[in-house]
Amino acid sequence: MKHEKAKKFGMVIDLDKCTGCGTCMVACMAENNVPFREDDTDKLISVAWMRVYRLTNGKPFPHTEECFLPRPCMQCEGHDGHSPCVSVCPATATDYDMSTGIVSQIYTRCFGCRYCMAACPYHVRQFNWWDPLWPEKMTESLNPDVSVRMRGVVEKCSFCIHRYQTATQKANLEGRRELEEDEYQTACTQACPAGAITFGDLNNPGHAVHQMVKPDPNHGGRPKNPKAFRLLERLGTNPKVYYLSSRKWVRRAGDNYIRQEGSQNHS
Amino acid sequence: MSAEDKANEVSADAQVQEPTPSSPDNDASASSDSAGGPITLFFIIGLAASLVLGWVIFPQLLYSKKKQPVDFNHKLHMGLVDEGCQSCHFFREDGTYSGVPKLAQCMDCHEEMQGDHPEEEKFVNEYMAKDLEVPWLVYARQPDCVFFPHAAHVKLAKMDCVTCHGNIGESENLRVYEANWITGYSRDIWGKNIAGIKRNSWDRMKMDDCSECHQKNNVNQASVQTHKGGCFVCHK
Numbered sequence A: 001m002k003h004e005k006a007k008k009f010g011m012v013i014d015l016d017k018c019t020g021c022g023t024c025m026v027a028c029m030a031e032n033n034v035p036f037r038e039d040d041t042d043k044l045i046s047v048a049w050m051r052v053y054r055l056t057n058g059k060p061f062p063h064t065e066e067c068f069l070p071r072p073c074m075q076c077e078g079h080d081g082h083s084p085c086v087s088v089c090p091a092t093a094t095d096y097d098m099s100t101g102i103v104s105q106i107y108t109r110c111f112g113c114r115y116c117m118a119a120c121p122y123h124v125r126q127f128n129w130w131d132p133l134w135p136e137k138m139t140e141s142l143n144p145d146v147s148v149r150m151r152g153v154v155e156k157c158s159f160c161i162h163r164y165q166t167a168t169q170k171a172n173l174e175g176r177r178e179l180e181e182d183e184y185q186t187a188c189t190q191a192c193p194a195g196a197i198t199f200g201d202l203n204n205p206g207h208a209v210h211q212m213v214k215p216d217p218n219h220g221g222r223p224k225n226p227k228a229f230r231l232l233e234r235l236g237t238n239p240k241v242y243y244l245s246s247r248k249w250v251r252r253a254g255d256n257y258i259r260q261e262g263s264q265n266h267s
Numbered sequence B: 001m002s003a004e005d006k007a008n009e010v011s012a013d014a015q016v017q018e019p020t021p022s023s024p025d026n027d028a029s030a031s032s033d034s035a036g037g038p039i040t041l042f043f044i045i046g047l048a049a050s051l052v053l054g055w056v057i058f059p060q061l062l063y064s065k066k067k068q069p070v071d072f073n074h075k076l077h078m079g080l081v082d083e084g085c086q087s088c089h090f091f092r093e094d095g096t097y098s099g100v101p102k103l104a105q106c107m108d109c110h111e112e113m114q115g116d117h118p119e120e121e122k123f124v125n126e127y128m129a130k131d132l133e134v135p136w137l138v139y140a141r142q143p144d145c146v147f148f149p150h151a152a153h154v155k156l157a158k159m160d161c162v163t164c165h166g167n168i169g170e171s172e173n174l175r176v177y178e179a180n181w182i183t184g185y186s187r188d189i190w191g192k193n194i195a196g197i198k199r200n201s202w203d204r205m206k207m208d209d210c211s212e213c214h215q216k217n218n219v220n221q222a223s224v225q226t227h228k229g230g231c232f233v234c235h236k
Helices: A023-031 A084-088 A116-117 A161-173 A187-191 A209-210 A248-254 B003-017 B027-033 B035-064 B072-079 B103-110 B118-128 B149-154 B207-216
Strands: A009-014 A051-056 A066-071 A095-096 A103-105 A197-201 A241-243 B063-065 B177-180
Touching: A023 A187, A051 B103, A066 A248, A084 A095, A095 B003, A161 B149, A187 A197, A197 A209, A197 B035, A209 A241, B035 B063, B103 B118
Parallel strands: A009 A241
Antiparallel strands: A009 A197, A051 A066, A095 A103, B063 B177
């Protein structure tokens, strides 16, 4: 199955609009039953599917600039769906789906070897060192559409696949096979108060994301939009999460350029 | 005494007999040969016992047997409703499936006794009168990680209920619910046959059975790793 005919869900995050408020992180944790620890500031053990990073241009005071960068799973396509994590998983617990372009993670299948965590260049994958413990009564507020994870397995952002499933189910009942753009949106997209996140099918010209990062054949397949970039583009992971920024230093920070390297930025 | 000990004893007897001049050499070898008989016999008995233990007794120990709270008569109700299974097991507007009916649906008819069956009396007095939901044991309940949309199967693929659930609509009594002691799930998931051999499409409800049908009908065969169905088609 080739991607051209199928759906390819992707995300465009406008960093010019992002204020770093963290609503996407909160919405994601609530939506996806992400467990929290007594001290969630310890980033070695805490789990977050969506994480907001703070970038700085590293210049002294009058010229200091900051930028916030929300980071969901990049849902890398790699080459023919061989994304870094999918290639290394010995348990077939993670897989690339050519019909949606989403990298799946099946918690009951994962045995916690954490190869995928080592392979993922974006630190997207998180390991559960303990069983999740919610305060009493809070278990009643868990999302029934998302299975909770146990100790010893890896988890990651799924582009809220359960929303796709439940929306498809409703469409099927009404006799439709295809979804409208607004029927399937991720929790972070809908929660963002600044409207910085856009989500949709990159293969569907009717969707906003397609128009924002339309690939330019004369530009090596990269988006026409000069503000668009992807994280660690030159690793060849072929992510489906695009970022927009009007600031050059932000676009350059998206890739691991070394200091002396020339300014052969693709923007 | 184990089979081995017995065999040793027999061969020991043969050795004792050996030095006596009256018994020739071929006699001795014949008696040590005869030790093979009991060994084979004990081996066969042991094998048979292990097989019975493993295939008959152990599977029974794996499952607890529970009775449904009320013995529901599907056949009787099917004769009274107009729309078949969907009269009680229906779709909600948001696409989800209602599954086993709640008390509210039974209330339309059973607020008072309709007949004089003791099971109905139990239902009306113990649950309806006290406004308590019946804790039905669901044979087809799947683990938490499974997403099963009835809409896609019933509405789009036009499958009938029997394909997965069997002829439960024609039954007069509810079967004994066998719950796996370890997982808590019904035996209907693994199937009655411990080897996983099925005669009917509804005999098992494991992932392989879903996958088998999905492969046959080419449902989302878009996985990169397995070239079969994508995981997020049925998992969540």
